[in-house]
Each structure stands twice: as C-alpha cells, then as structure tokens.
Amino acid sequence: MLDQGQFEMLEQARASFKTVSTEGHTPFDDRSFAAFLQGHDLTSVTVLPYESQIAGFSKDGRAQIDALARSLRAASPSQMRAVTNPVLAGTLTKMLTQMLRGRADGAFTPAELQAFDEGLAAWFASHAIVRTHYIPCIISPWADSSFTVGQVRFHHHTDFPVEDFRMTLAQFHALTDAGDLNDLAGLKTFMSERHADWIAVVGVPGHEPAQARVTADLAVDVALAIVQLLTPLDHYRQASRCTARSAPAWRVDVVLTSDGGGAGGRSNNQPGLGVAPEGLGTILAAQDRELQSMGSRLAGYLDGSSMLPGLDETWCNAAYWYHEAIAEPLETVAIAKLETAIEVLFRSVSSSGSNKRLTDALEIFFGLQKDDLLPNGQMTAADFAAAIVTARSRVLHGTWQTLIPDLPEGKGGKTVSLRAAEQFARLLLVKFSLGLDQYGGSAAPVDQVEPFLDWLRTASSRAHRQP
Structure with missing residues (x-):
C-alpha cells in the first residue's frame, strides 16, 4: 500500500518521536502545558499520567505525518472520499505512537514497516462498508408517497421505513428510550420538536464515520436542491435538513408603534403548505426525465461510479x-x-x-x-x-x-x-x-x-x- 516515498515520510516521522518526563512539572494548566510542549518541541502528544511521561512528535515529524496523509489520499479516489486529511493524520499518529512507545531508538525494520502497511490497509478495509443515515427533513406537512432522488430516499413519517429496522409501524410508534439501541425514540422526538415530517435515507459507501455523516448531509442537501429545482420556487424555498440552518416552522410577531398602537400575529412558514396533499409527488412525476437526470449527478458524486x-x-x-x-x-x-x-x-x-x-x-x-x-x-x-x-x-x-x-x-x-x-x-x-x-x-x-x-x-x- 505504501510506496518508497511514503515509507521515507514514515521514517522521518519516527526519527522525531520522543518521550519526555513530566516529573516536577505537574499539575499543568493550559498555559504551562502549552509552554512545556513548546519547550520540548512536542506536538500530537499522548499523555501517560501513570508513567509521568508525555510522548509525541516534533513539529517537523508532525509535518511528515500530515504529508503522508495527503499522499495516501491523493493516491486513490476511494481513499480521497473516505477520510479527511486531519482524521487520517490522527489515525497515522495513533498507529505510530503505539508502535514506538517503549521501543528502542533506530530505523524501522522491514517487518515493522510491513506490519504498519498491513495495519493501515486493514484500517481502510474496516470502512469499506455502507453506512445508511436517516436524516430528518422539513419539506411539507402533508403525507405523500415516498420518492427517490438519486440515491436518497424520502419518506413521510407516516411511512417510516421500519422494515430497515425489522419492526412494524406499531412497534416504531411505541418505542421509548429504554432499550432503543438505534435511538429511534430520540429521532422521533427530534422530528416532532422541529416540525419535520419527512426522513431522508441515504447510504454512504466506504467512508469513515465522521466523513460519512458529512457526506450524507451534503447528499441530502443536493437532493433537496433537486426537489426545489423541479417545484414551484416559493412553495419549497425553505425545504431543508433539520440539522442544517433552517427557518422555524412558525413565528410570532409583536409590534408596538410610537402612536400608541400595536399589533401581533402568527405565521406558518412550513414549506409545501400551499401545495395540495400528494401534490409534491404529482409535480415530481410530471418531470421524471429531469428528476432522473439530476439524480444521476447526485449518484455519481456519492459513489464515484x-x-x-x-x-x-x-x-x-x-x-x-x-x-x-x-x-x-x-x-x-x-x-x-x-x-x-x-x-x-x-x-x-x-x-x-x-x-x-x-x-x-x-x-x-x-x-x-x-x-x-x-x-x-x-x-x-x-x-x-x-x-x-x-x-x-x-x-x-x-x-x-x-x-x-x-x-x-x-x-x-x-x-x-x-x-x-x-x-x-x-x-x-x-x-x-x-x-x-x-x-x-x-x-x-x-x-x-x-x-x-x-x-x-x-x-x-x-x-x-x-x-
């Protein structure tokens, strides 16, 4: 997996690794800890409190680890999508620290380099799975048939995809926090609080968890943009993920005027409110060619195929x-x-x-x-x-x-x-x-x-x- 240039980066990072005693310097506060690390040219550290030690890499060593992370991602489109530079650099740092703690100084042996290479390949392989995300959305208060945009499925909450969790709708509605390993009860509460009547379901292949969540969110945003491109603009302008910036479902305005008057009023800001129930499905079905076309753009972005x-x-x-x-x-x-x-x-x-x-x-x-x-x-x-x-x-x-x-x-x-x-x-x-x-x-x-x-x-x- 690693080429010669990448092994050289690894070796330069190893040469910068050091373990420093903290005897006589603890307890640290934020400033003294930062000064201690700076004084010993340490970064990306692991604190070993029971051994009164701190282990880590110099700034130059950390730069080599960062360069190695960038090089690994650039070598493969799938690896580029799977993880960000900071997360991969953090993973490399942990792997190196585990190898180097308690090890005698000296260049890596061929066996150690092979073990690191195999460990890194195993780390990437462990993320070669599909993570399916269930993301609440504010689209319309009305029930309608489920629909698909690219690889994103949208379901009204009355048609929640319970089969994915091997349960019935009755079991889903009866869920409580006790024993709910997937936290579907929390999802229901969140949707209710945010007036979110729809759930977007999207599978993200080959990403580490944090990057998979970001990619899933962005895929849903693009899918919502496609819905907005095909529907009357003013009706779905505020369609959004619940986890994105979104307008409140309703607002109250209270106003006093300088002449002693005043007013108050409430307004409903839910998108799709002015479209007839099941109207969204009708609108999208009438533009199936455009929907399939733009959905294929999203699918191409999501899986790189x-x-x-x-x-x-x-x-x-x-x-x-x-x-x-x-x-x-x-x-x-x-x-x-x-x-x-x-x-x-x-x-x-x-x-x-x-x-x-x-x-x-x-x-x-x-x-x-x-x-x-x-x-x-x-x-x-x-x-x-x-x-x-x-x-x-x-x-x-x-x-x-x-x-x-x-x-x-x-x-x-x-x-x-x-x-x-x-x-x-x-x-x-x-x-x-x-x-x-x-x-x-x-x-x-x-x-x-x-x-x-x-x-x-x-x-x-x-x-x-x-x-």
Whole structure:
C-alpha cells in the first residue's frame, strides 16, 4: 500500500518521536502545558499520567505525518472520499505512537514497516462498508408517497421505513428510550420538536464515520436542491435538513408603534403548505426525465461510479450553492450565492472569466447572443451577465452594503432582479444536467467543463442547421 516515498515520510516521522518526563512539572494548566510542549518541541502528544511521561512528535515529524496523509489520499479516489486529511493524520499518529512507545531508538525494520502497511490497509478495509443515515427533513406537512432522488430516499413519517429496522409501524410508534439501541425514540422526538415530517435515507459507501455523516448531509442537501429545482420556487424555498440552518416552522410577531398602537400575529412558514396533499409527488412525476437526470449527478458524486465524476461533482457543488441561495432572506447575500453557484458550475476563476462564462451559457443553453435582448426587453444578454457578476463582486468585496434592500447596479447602470437571477440559475442547472446526459453518451467525452461546453456548442449549431 505504501510506496518508497511514503515509507521515507514514515521514517522521518519516527526519527522525531520522543518521550519526555513530566516529573516536577505537574499539575499543568493550559498555559504551562502549552509552554512545556513548546519547550520540548512536542506536538500530537499522548499523555501517560501513570508513567509521568508525555510522548509525541516534533513539529517537523508532525509535518511528515500530515504529508503522508495527503499522499495516501491523493493516491486513490476511494481513499480521497473516505477520510479527511486531519482524521487520517490522527489515525497515522495513533498507529505510530503505539508502535514506538517503549521501543528502542533506530530505523524501522522491514517487518515493522510491513506490519504498519498491513495495519493501515486493514484500517481502510474496516470502512469499506455502507453506512445508511436517516436524516430528518422539513419539506411539507402533508403525507405523500415516498420518492427517490438519486440515491436518497424520502419518506413521510407516516411511512417510516421500519422494515430497515425489522419492526412494524406499531412497534416504531411505541418505542421509548429504554432499550432503543438505534435511538429511534430520540429521532422521533427530534422530528416532532422541529416540525419535520419527512426522513431522508441515504447510504454512504466506504467512508469513515465522521466523513460519512458529512457526506450524507451534503447528499441530502443536493437532493433537496433537486426537489426545489423541479417545484414551484416559493412553495419549497425553505425545504431543508433539520440539522442544517433552517427557518422555524412558525413565528410570532409583536409590534408596538410610537402612536400608541400595536399589533401581533402568527405565521406558518412550513414549506409545501400551499401545495395540495400528494401534490409534491404529482409535480415530481410530471418531470421524471429531469428528476432522473439530476439524480444521476447526485449518484455519481456519492459513489464515484460515474463516467464523468468531475462534472457530476461540479454540478452537485453548484446545486448546493443554489439550495443555500434561495433560502437567504437578504437579497444581497442571495444574489452572491446564486452567482457563486454559476461560477462553480463553470469553474470560473475571475470576474472577466465569470462574465464570459455567463454570456457563453446564455448562448449555448438559451440561444441568446450577447447583444440579444432578454424576454423582458430591458437588457441584453451581456448586460444581464455583467449585472449578476457585478452584484456578487461588490457585495463580497465590501463595495456595496450587505444590509440594505437594494442590489448593486451592473453595466450601464442596470440592475438584475433577484427573481430573474433565481430563474436563470434554476433553468441553467436543469439544462446543464440534461446536457451532461447527452455528452456522456458521445464518443470519448472528456471530464472537464471546457470540452463539455465546446461539444454542446457544436451540437447546438448542428441542430440549428438541420432542416
């Protein structure tokens, strides 16, 4: 598993390992402990209180361990997805510390290196399983049939997937904290407290536990973004995970006025409230092609099995930013996030690059040349692109105040509306995904944005030339 260069990093880390006596220095407080470690050039330490010792690595040794972690992850896409650099570095540190404690100084023997290599391979193998996560979501208060987005299954709580736990719905509803090893009783309480009527179920293959949870959360966010892309925007704007930032289900507003008046009132903010029961399923079923297309982007990101994994992940990143943007109450922040979604989609690296990518998108996906007027007749495609890019740039660079109700002006003093930017982003994400379906079926597609856009431009031109 380890190559020669990685074994050399391991050996350099070993050479920095030391065990230091703490006799006469304890008890430590935060400052004295930090000073003690600094004085002995120690980091990533293990405290051995019964032996009055601290064992650890020097800063240079820790740097070698960090480099080894990065090298191991870079060597394999599956290892890259399975664990983060800090977690893998921590695992390597623990393995090395166990090997080196009480060991005589000197270079690793071939047998020790083989044992470390086999232990590391066993650690990765121990995570080569599927961890299925059950994540409460706020989508709609109404019961509806379960549905699937990519590899994420959504169930209304009245149709909780009890078969996964080998129980009946009656047993599920009767659960209490006593003897509930999976803490399903806690899950029910959490869902009730947060007015979450849906549960998302997603299996994450080949990840260590902490990274599996992060990946599951992100997969659900992207799945919710896909739902939002296919449903009336204002009805599902606040759809979210319970474990993400989310608006309260209801709020109370009490107001006193300076003339002696006042008012109070309650409002229900649940997403999907204004859609008829079972309406969500009907809406999604009517757009099954788009649902399957975008779901395949999510599946490709989640398990890495796609033939275009880079483009699938790019699309999911952009969908995540869209999901974040439409929930923003401040228009200035929302427009910045929407333009970020577009930049992520096109891998733009500068404002000028973003401008060009947006005008390219308007041409390729909507057939609009830069001097063509938009349907509203108030600005050209080039003006529209410049207005969105300028809005994001001015907000994020502080040349436009964030906490105001107005968006900054773009080229020629023209301002793009948030609604127009939202509609553009959602249409673009859907069209981009459908385009990827076609591109994936072409001869030898390249997993990069530029070849994909070039192919789409050529395909679009060819289609327009046909009688």
